[in-house]
Amino acid sequence: MEKLNRIRINLMQNRNPIINNTVLFVLSYLSVFYLLQITTIVPAFTRGVSIIIYTSCLDFETKTSSVSADIWKSVDNVISIFGTSIIFITILLLVSILLLKKWETEKIQVKRLLLWIVICAFSRLCVQFICGHVFNLWSFNLVTDFLGITFPSIILKFLFVLFVFLFLVLGFYGMSFLVKYVINPYTGNFKEQLKSNYIYPSILGSVILILFFVPYNPRFVFTEPLNALSVALCLYFLVYKTAKNRYNFVEEQQMEPENEKINIILLVLISILMCAIKIFFDKGILLEVSTYRDYFVENVILSVTIAALSIFAIILFVIYKKRKKRKALEQEEERKSIYDSVIDYDNDSSAISRIDMDKYKRNWDEKDNLPD
Numbered sequence: 001m002e003k004l005n006r007i008r009i010n011l012m013q014n015r016n017p018i019i020n021n022t023v024l025f026v027l028s029y030l031s032v033f034y035l036l037q038i039t040t041i042v043p044a045f046t047r048g049v050s051i052i053i054y055t056s057c058l059d060f061e062t063k064t065s066s067v068s069a070d071i072w073k074s075v076d077n078v079i080s081i082f083g084t085s086i087i088f089i090t091i092l093l094l095v096s097i098l099l100l101k102k103w104e105t106e107k108i109q110v111k112r113l114l115l116w117i118v119i120c121a122f123s124r125l126c127v128q129f130i131c132g133h134v135f136n137l138w139s140f141n142l143v144t145d146f147l148g149i150t151f152p153s154i155i156l157k158f159l160f161v162l163f164v165f166l167f168l169v170l171g172f173y174g175m176s177f178l179v180k181y182v183i184n185p186y187t188g189n190f191k192e193q194l195k196s197n198y199i200y201p202s203i204l205g206s207v208i209l210i211l212f213f214v215p216y217n218p219r220f221v222f223t224e225p226l227n228a229l230s231v232a233l234c235l236y237f238l239v240y241k242t243a244k245n246r247y248n249f250v251e252e253q254q255m256e257p258e259n260e261k262i263n264i265i266l267l268v269l270i271s272i273l274m275c276a277i278k279i280f281f282d283k284g285i286l287l288e289v290s291t292y293r294d295y296f297v298e299n300v301i302l303s304v305t306i307a308a309l310s311i312f313a314i315i316l317f318v319i320y321k322k323r324k325k326r327k328a329l330e331q332e333e334e335r336k337s338i339y340d341s342v343i344d345y346d347n348d349s350s351a352i353s354r355i356d357m358d359k360y361k362r363n364w365d366e367k368d369n370l371p372d
Contacts, residue, residue: 014196016260021112021201023267026208028116029228030274032089032124039085041287047077050288055281056213057221060138063286078146086125086140093121100181104323109263111182112197119175123231126168131223133161139223172234176242185243188253194240202232212274217284 040058041051049071052059071077100114125140132141133150145151150160179185183193206228213224 014192014200016262017196018200018204019267020109020260020263021116021197022204022208023263023270024109024113024116025120025201025205025231026274027266027270028113028120029205029209029231030270032092032117032120033224035088035092036085036124036128039088040081043084044081045287045289047071047081048289049081050286052218052284052286053281054217054284055277056216056224057218058138059218059284062218063288075146078142082138082140083143086143089121089125093118093125096121097178100178108182115175115178115182118178119172119231119235122171122175123168123227123234126164126171127227127230128223129164130161130168131221131226133157135222137221137223168230168234169238172238173242176239176246179239179243185247186250188251190247190250191244191252194243198235199232199240202235206232212278215282217282 037053037058041053044051044060049060050063052062096114096117100111100118103110103114105111128140129144131137132139133144141150144160150157179194179198183190183197187193209228210225216224
């Protein structure tokens, strides 16, 4: 009972960071999920595959015809359709890790978002493979199947799933080293911050996401519930416990919670986005293939990709130049400060020297004036 009361008090004291992190977790999860959807839809659509898009999954089977069935016989087509999303999610994961470690921003929400993206992207890669092989889905598992790694041997499939599971465990264990880029482990309330920033938000966010994907049309798929739960479980048993033990030598103190405001704008935007997705995709949207649509989509994708990469490169360049200029100014101010302190010290030393020399000169003159 005492433990429950302590949890309740902690939840009330840290409700604002818990709400903010829950929103960031849900945003990161959905961003990675729909990046997966988009990077699967686009290569499939451009190869002549009609798709029904649902909130929780893509339906390739309902609209598979004798023409589109031939597409799935090609190893190159299958790897291109389901391998593209693996590449994009991996790139997102690596870029987020790089920015988290190298981008010295003071905005705590940005740091939190980057770490949540790392968590969700890594979990997505591993769980998507595991669920795909276990439940025989149209997913990442088709890549390893068509490459001959996990098909037709059942033993190889079992070993591959076991390998991915161990990789999932080791990966979340390694993420415990990234926590220090968001939370200062030497403040004296590291455990409480871990709970309010990751444990409680992951539990609340998992419940929200599982309810968000209901109903699971066209059939129930275990991928999303297991993925959401794996994030919460791995954060508690691997990230939280490992990070807590690593900084166990720091004495815990009772500290006043920081005055953090709820990000109302982001909360409203993610709520509107989730409602819009439910309205449009719960019953499914058919994306049919035609020659004109194929040509149009290819050109739009190419244009958007080039524009997005160009804008991203420009933003990174501007940030780099501003940071370089700011560091140069800071170094110049530091140099001037050191120079001024040296000048002041030299002036003081000269004054002392003059005073001392005057004293010696006066004594010398007095000695000269003494009678023989």
